[in-house]
Amino acid sequence: MRHLFGFLLGLLSACIGCSLGREELSRMRVLEGFLELTVHVRYEISSFLTKRSELFCRFENDELSSLGFLSALRTAQKLGEDNPLYAALSECSGRLSLSKEDLRVLTEWARRLGETDVSEEVRRAEQTHALLSESYEKQRAGAYQKVRLYRAIGIVACLCIWLLLW
Amino acid sequence: MNALEEAISLLPPHLGKAVSQHSRFARLSEIRLRALLPLSVTVNGENRLLDEKGRVCSLRHALRASVEDVSQTVSRLCEGSVYRHADTLSRGFVVTDYGVRAGLSGVTLRDKSGEVHAALSDFTGINLRIPYAVRGAAAPLLSFYRERGLVSTLIYSRPGAGKTTLLRDLALSLSTGALGKLCRVSVLDERGELFPKKSAFRREGGLLDVLSGHRKTEGIELATRLLSPEVILCDELGGEDEARSLLGAQNSGVIFIASVHADSRAQAEAKPEIAALLRARLFSCLCRVEWDEQGGGTRLFPEEYV
Numbered sequence: 231m232r233h234l235f236g237f238l239l240g241l242l243s244a245c246i247g248c249s250l251g252r253e254e255l256s257r258m259r260v261l262e263g264f265l266e267l268t269v270h271v272r273y274e275i276s277s278f279l280t281k282r283s284e285l286f287c288r289f290e291n292d293e294l295s296s297l298g299f300l301s302a303l304r305t306a307q308k309l310g311e312d313n314p315l316y317a318a319l320s321e322c323s324g325r326l327s328l329s330k331e332d333l334r335v336l337t338e339w340a341r342r343l344g345e346t347d348v349s350e351e352v353r354r355a356e357q358t359h360a361l362l363s364e365s366y367e368k369q370r371a372g373a374y375q376k377v378r379l380y381r382a383i384g385i386v387a388c389l390c391i392w393l394l395l396w
Numbered sequence: 397m398n399a400l401e402e403a404i405s406l407l408p409p410h411l412g413k414a415v416s417q418h419s420r421f422a423r424l425s426e427i428r429l430r431a432l433l434p435l436s437v438t439v440n441g442e443n444r445l446l447d448e449k450g451r452v453c454s455l456r457h458a459l460r461a462s463v464e465d466v467s468q469t470v471s472r473l474c475e476g477s478v479y480r481h482a483d484t485l486s487r488g489f490v491v492t493d494y495g496v497r498a499g500l501s502g503v504t505l506r507d508k509s510g511e512v513h514a515a516l517s518d519f520t521g522i523n524l525r526i527p528y529a530v531r532g533a534a535a536p537l538l539s540f541y542r543e544r545g546l547v548s549t550l551i552y553s554r555p556g557a558g559k560t561t562l563l564r565d566l567a568l569s570l571s572t573g574a575l576g577k578l579c580r581v582s583v584l585d586e587r588g589e590l591f592p593k594k595s596a597f598r599r600e601g602g603l604l605d606v607l608s609g610h611r612k613t614e615g616i617e618l619a620t621r622l623l624s625p626e627v628i629l630c631d632e633l634g635g636e637d638e639a640r641s642l643l644g645a646q647n648s649g650v651i652f653i654a655s656v657h658a659d660s661r662a663q664a665e666a667k668p669e670i671a672a673l674l675r676a677r678l679f680s681c682l683c684r685v686e687w688d689e690q691g692g693g694t695r696l697f698p699e700e701y702v
Contacts, residue, residue, distance in 0.1 A: 275479055282476035312476055344474070347482035 257327045259293040261366045264328075264336060265359060266291055272355035275348060282344035283307055283314060297325050315340040335361045399595070402494040403427055403524045406472045408465045410448065411435055417450025423528075425556070430501075430521040431466045434458035441556065441687050463520070470519050473498050484587070495592030499523040527589060529597035533558065533565040533694060537683055538574055540698040546575060546627070548678055549698070551655040552664045553685035558694035559655040560631055562685055564590055564597065566653060567629050572602035582607060582625035584615035590631055613641040620645045627651045639669035646678050660684075674701065 270289045274280040286303050294300050299322045306314035306321075319326075319340050323333055339358040343351070397405075400419060404412045407427070415427055418437060426438035434445050434455060445458035473490045474481045481490045490498045502519035537549070553559050563583075567590070571581040580603045583590055588608045591598045598606070605623050607615045612630050616638075619625055633639070633654045642652060658664035661682060665671055673679060684697040 279477070279480045281480065312471070344471075344476040344478060346478050347486070348479045351479050 253327065256293070257329075258366065258369060260297065260326055260328060261332065261362060261369065263291040263294040263299075264332075265362050265366060267294070268339075268355050268359040268362065271343070272352055272359070275351050275355070279348070283310070283312075285343075286314065298322060299326065313340065313343065315343060329365065332362060332365050335365075397494065397594075399492075399494040399496050399526045399528075399592075400424065402492055403496045403526050406469055406492075406496070406498075406524065408461075408468055411459060411461060411465060414446045414448055414450040414459055418444075418446055418452075420450075425526055425528075427524040427526070428522070429461040429466055429469060429524075431461060431463040433460060433521075435461050438556070466519055466522060469522055470498075470500065473522075489587060491588040491592065493592060493594040495527040495589050495595050497525040497527070497587060497589045499525065525589075527564075527592070527595070528561060529564055529568070529595075529600070530558075530561050530693070531565060531568070531600075533562050534569055534696075536696040537562070537566065537698050538569055540681065540683075541575055544681075544700065546570075546579070546651055547680035548652045549654075549681040549683055550633075550664065550670070550673070550679040550701075551653070551683045551685060552658040552661070553655075553687075554659045555657055557685045557687040559685055560590060562694060562696070563629055563631055563653065563655055567591070567604060568597065568601050570627055571604040572600070578603050579626045580624065581605070581627045581629060582615075582619040582623050584610065584612050584619065584628065584630040586610065586612055586615070586631070590629075612638045616641040616645050620648050620650055625650055627653060629653045631655050632657065634667075634669065636669050636672075639672050642673060642678060643676055646676060652678065654679075 267286075267289060271285055274285050274288075284307070286300075286307065289300070289303075291300065299318060302321045303314055303318040306317040311317040316337070319333075319337050323337075326333070328336070335358055339354060342354065346354075403424075404416050404419070404427075406412075407415060407429070411429070414435070415424070415437060418424070422437075422439040422444075424437050424439055425441075428436045428438070435458065437444050437446060444452050445455060447453040447457050448459055470490075471478075473492065474485070478485060484490055485500065488500050490500070492498070499522070500519050501521035501523075541547070551559055551562060567581050567583050569575075570579040572578070581601075582605045585591055585606050585608045591601070591604075591606045591608070593608070605619070605625065607619060610618060612633070615630070616628065619628055628645075628650050630652075631654075633642075633656045642654070645652075656664055656667065656670055658667065658670075661684065664682070665674060679701055682699055682701045684699075686695045686697070687693075688695050
C-alpha cells in the first residue's frame with residue numbers, strides 16, 4: 231500500500247513538473263499566434279483595405295484555434311459585432327494564458343483598430359508586433375530553462391518520494 | 397433598404413428613433429449631428445429641431461448629440477474601418493453604398509509633409525444628405541432640348557436646391573431615350589452620390605456609364621477616350637484644372653452638362669474657371685435651379701447663352 235501511494239505521489243509530482251513546462255511552452259505558442267495575427271492584420275489593411283469585420287476571415291493558427299479564440303472571433307464576425315477582435319479578446323482573456331501586460335497591449339490595439347488611416351493602422355500594428363516580440367523574446371530566453379527546471383524538479387521530487395517511502 | 401433607412405441606421409439608437417418618427421410625416425433631405433449641439437433635420441429647405449419623440453421643438457427641448465454619438469456615427473459610416481475611406485475622409489466626406497453623403501466637420505490633422513490624416517476622434521459634426529430620384533425633375537430642360545436641340549449646359553443654383561437630383565434625372569432620361577433617341581451618357585460621379593452602388597435608381601438607366609471615384613480631370617479624359625459618350629455629366633464643377641480638362645475635351649464632339657454652386661448668373665460668371673468656360677463658348681445653355689418654397693420642388697429656368 232505504501233509503495234503504491236509512493237508510486238502515485240511520485241508520478242503526480244513528475245506530471246506537475248511536465249505540465250508546468252507544457253504551460254510555459256503553450257504561453258509561447260499563444261504569443262506566436264498573436265504575433266502572426268498582427269502581421270496578418272497589417273497585411274490585410276495595407277494590401278486590401280479589408281473591412282474591420284472581415285479582417286480575420288483568412289487567418290488560421292492552430293494554438294489560437296485549440297484555445298477557442300478563433301471560433302470566438304468567427305462567432306463575433308457572424309453576429310455582426312462592430313469590433314470582432316476586441317469582442318473575442320474580451321471573451322477569451324481568461325483562457326489565453328497571456329501575461330497581463332501582453333493582454334493589455336493586445337486589447338488596446340484591438341480596441342482602436344479601424345479608427346484611423348492606413349499609415350497609422352500599419353504603424354499601430356507594427357508597434358503592437360514590436361511590443362509582443364519583445365515580450366516573446368524575454369519569455370523565450372527563460373522559457374526553455376524554466377521548462378527543464380520544472381521537469382527536473384518534478385522528476386527529482388518523484389525520485390525523492392520513492393526513496394523516502396521505499 | 398433605401399437611402400433614408402440607411403441614414404437612420406447609421407445614427408445612435410436614441411437619435412435614430414426620433415429621426416425615424418419624424419420621417420414618417422416629412423421628407424428629410426438632411427440630418428445634422430453636431431457634438432454637444434442640437435440634432436437638426438432639413439425638410440423642404442427648412443431647419444427643424446426634434447425632441448426625443450421626433451416632434452418639432454424649440455432649441456431648449458431639442459435632442460443633443462454627444463461627442464461619442466458623432467464618433468459612433470462616423471465609425472458606422474466607415475463600417476469600423478476609417479482606413480477604407482481615408483481618402484474621402486481627409487477631403488471631408490464619406491458616401492455610403494446607398495448614396496447617403498456625409499459631410500464632416502472637425503479638426504484636420506496634417507503630418508510634417510502637409511498630408512491630411514483622418515482619425516475617428518477628429519470629427520465634431522456630420523451632415524447626412526439623403527439622395528432621392530425625382531423622375532420628371534428635368535422635364536423643363538428636356539422640353540428646352542426638344543425645341544433647340546441637345547446642347548452643352550451649365551446648371552447653377554445655391555447649395556441644396558436640387559442640382560444633383562436634376563442631373564440624376566437628366567442622365568436617366570437622356571440614356572433611356574427621352575429625346576427620341578438613346579444617348580450614350582457618361583456620368584462622372586466623383587463622390588459616388590449621383591448613382592450610388594446599391595441605389596435602386598441606378599437600375600432605371602439606359603445607355604449609362606458611371607465613373608465613380610475618379611477625379612473629374614481623370615474622368616473626362618478617360619470617358620472621352622475610352623467610352624465614346626455623346627453626353628458627359630458631372631456635378632459641382634470647380635477649380636481651374638477641371639475647367640482646363642473640359643476645355644481640352646471641348647472639340648471632341650461631346651456634349652457637357654455640368655453643375656456649379658452659384659445663386660445667380662452673375663455669381664456663376666464671376667467664378668474665374670466658369671468665366672473661362674463661358675468665354676470659350678463651351679456652354680450654349682445656362683439653367684438656373686430654384687427651390688420652390690411653396691410647392692416643395694425645384695423650378696428650372698433654362699436660357700440660351702449667346
